[in-house]
Amino acid sequence: MKKRLAVIGNGMAAGRLLDELTRRNANLTYDVTVYGVEKHAAYNRIQLGRVLNGAGVDSITLKEPSWYANHGILLEAGVRVRQVNPVGRTLTTCDNRTLPYDAAVFATGSAAVVPPVGGLALADGTRKPGAFVFRTITDCEAIRDYAHPAASVVVVGAGILGLEAAKSLCDLGLYVTVLHNGPTLMNAQLDRHGGAMLRRAIEKMGIYVRTEARVAEVLGESRTEGVRLESGESIPAEIVVFSCGIVPRTETAKASGVAVNRGIVVNDRLSTATPGVYAVGECAEHDGKCYGLVEPIWEQCAVLADVLTGANPRARYFGSKVYTRLKVAGVEVASMGLVESERDTDEVIQVIEDRQGIYRKLIVRDGKLAGAMLVGNTEAAPTLIRLYDRDEPLPPNRLDVLASPGGGVGTLATGPEICNCHHVGENALAEAIRGGATTVTELSRCTKAGTGCGSCRGALASLISKHAPSA
Numbered sequence: 001m002k003k004r005l006a007v008i009g010n011g012m013a014a015g016r017l018l019d020e021l022t023r024r025n026a027n028l029t030y031d032v033t034v035y036g037v038e039k040h041a042a043y044n045r046i047q048l049g050r051v052l053n054g055a056g057v058d059s060i061t062l063k064e065p066s067w068y069a070n071h072g073i074l075l076e077a078g079v080r081v082r083q084v085n086p087v088g089r090t091l092t093t094c095d096n097r098t099l100p101y102d103a104a105v106f107a108t109g110s111a112a113v114v115p116p117v118g119g120l121a122l123a124d125g126t127r128k129p130g131a132f133v134f135r136t137i138t139d140c141e142a143i144r145d146y147a148h149p150a151a152s153v154v155v156v157g158a159g160i161l162g163l164e165a166a167k168s169l170c171d172l173g174l175y176v177t178v179l180h181n182g183p184t185l186m187n188a189q190l191d192r193h194g195g196a197m198l199r200r201a202i203e204k205m206g207i208y209v210r211t212e213a214r215v216a217e218v219l220g221e222s223r224t225e226g227v228r229l230e231s232g233e234s235i236p237a238e239i240v241v242f243s244c245g246i247v248p249r250t251e252t253a254k255a256s257g258v259a260v261n262r263g264i265v266v267n268d269r270l271s272t273a274t275p276g277v278y279a280v281g282e283c284a285e286h287d288g289k290c291y292g293l294v295e296p297i298w299e300q301c302a303v304l305a306d307v308l309t310g311a312n313p314r315a316r317y318f319g320s321k322v323y324t325r326l327k328v329a330g331v332e333v334a335s336m337g338l339v340e341s342e343r344d345t346d347e348v349i350q351v352i353e354d355r356q357g358i359y360r361k362l363i364v365r366d367g368k369l370a371g372a373m374l375v376g377n378t379e380a381a382p383t384l385i386r387l388y389d390r391d392e393p394l395p396p397n398r399l400d401v402l403a404s405p406g407g408g409v410g411t412l413a414t415g416p417e418i419c420n421c422h423h424v425g426e427n428a429l430a431e432a433i434r435g436g437a438t439t440v441t442e443l444s445r446c447t448k449a450g451t452g453c454g455s456c457r458g459a460l461a462s463l464i465s466k467h468a469p470s471a
């Protein structure tokens with residue numbers, strides 16, 4: 001008889017886990033049910049900016065409802081799991097159903113952090129109209145419904161998500177001001193020069209940026225009318241979007257007696273200490289770390305699928321080296337490892353091309369890459385990611401790794417790696433193009449390239465022109 005696998009959450013981790021399970025023929029062992037609070041089937045959260053920008057939900061859908069049915073998976077969309085009872089191996093849903101499971105996976109992701117500023121709630125405890133976060137399709141639709149042409153918006157937080165929200169809102173024709181409490185934009189990934197370069201590019205788009213600006217209060221009686229800064233200054237705005245970080249969603253795990261620290265604590269098998277209960281994605285804490293990017297999540301899903309199906313009983317997750325490559329508000333950015341040198345013996349190589357808006361920096365320790373950042377041109381990113389990930393020695397002339405885009409990356413068989421999220425090389429893409437893929441969507445469908453962070457979609461379009469068979 002088949003076992004019952006319950007996946008709690010239907011975000012990017014769950015979607016990827018289902019792919020990995022399908023690849024291992026898990027349907028022979030398990031009847032899988034996926035429970036997701038959101039009413040949508042799995043979508044690409046990374047590309048939410050498109051929905052904010054006016055695109056339809058279809059444009060970011062990863063799996064149609066029919067995909068689940070075709071793979072024998074039951075999708076319970078719009079259903080929150082309230083509690084898991086690990087002793088009786090049952091779970092309770094928000095509509096008070098109690099359902100059996102044999103193995104359960106928490107893939108509950110994160111929630112947006114809203115800082116404890118004054119004036120956020122109305123007298124009845126509800127959030128003041130005009131104050132939003134940017135995490136789900138519902139958030140994007142609510143912002144779009146509320147916004148009117150030429151409205152003023154304040155985005156609080158200049159990390160990846162805040163800048164992404166600012167760009168989309170600016171494209172909608174709104175007046176956007178970004179407030180950041182530190183001196184440097186994207187300070188988790190960029191140093192002073194990188195942050196300044198990014199700031200200039202963003203300001204050129206018509207977005208106002210204020211650093212060292214801390215919000216104390218949301219102004220307005222019955223709706224948002226602006227924000228007051230700690231300095232006492234007021235900035236008028238009809239809309240405030242908070243983008244101040246994320247926190248793992250652990251409420252259901254906690255209610256179920258599953259061990260939670262910052263995230264749901266898992267071991268190298270992605271298993272919690274509660275028998276039959278696993279966790280994966282942003283909600284999971286492995287070796288004291290919770291991750292907020294998809295690449296580590298992809299690695300976790302592959303291991304968990306091996307563990308659950310027994311395809312590789314020795315599979316283990318040992319943590320991930322994190323790197324970021326994305327388009328922030330239209331500007332290409334890549335970053336990995338250290339942002340600043342830490343030791344006297346660290347070598348720092350910086351190439352600043354101010355007029356072109358390009359900044360590149362390497363931090364080298366013991367001949368290996370300890371950190372790197374690229375702003376404005378990320379062609380060298382695949383090379384750097386590979387060197388960083390594999391801890392390989394750099395060539396004696398460090399600049400070589402910046403000068404040869406894609407050089408040395410991939411093998412002769414794969415060609416330079418174009419999609420870092422799915423590790424798709426140019427040769428596979430060229431083959432798909434010669435095989436008939438004529439649009440980026442078709443190319444993504446047959447190779448998966450471009451379906452992660454989406455930052456390589458421009459490169460995919462160029463490859464289509466380069467490799468299209470002549471008429």
Ligand SMILES: Cc1cc2nc3c(=O)[nH]c(=O)nc-3n(C[C@H](O)[C@H](O)[C@H](O)COP(=O)(O)OP(=O)(O)OC[C@H]3O[C@@H](n4cnc5c(N)ncnc54)[C@H](O)[C@@H]3O)c2cc1C
Pocket residue numbers: 008009010011012013014035036037038045046047048049079080081082107108109110134135136160161164249252280281282283291292293294295297325326453
């Ligand atoms: C705007 C934006 C841009 C981003 N850009 C990048 C990028 O460029 N590169 C990158 O690597 N990462 C990026 N990220 C981060 C990336 O999207 C996340 O790392 C990824 O979505 C995490 O996947 P997850 O499945 O763990 O969590 P989520 O995608 O948050 O999914 C969790 C799901 O579980 C549901 N859920 C929670 N509790 C329950 C419950 N009790 N019962 C049922 N369902 C439940 C939630 O409603 C949610 O749908 C971005 C994120 C955002 C918001």
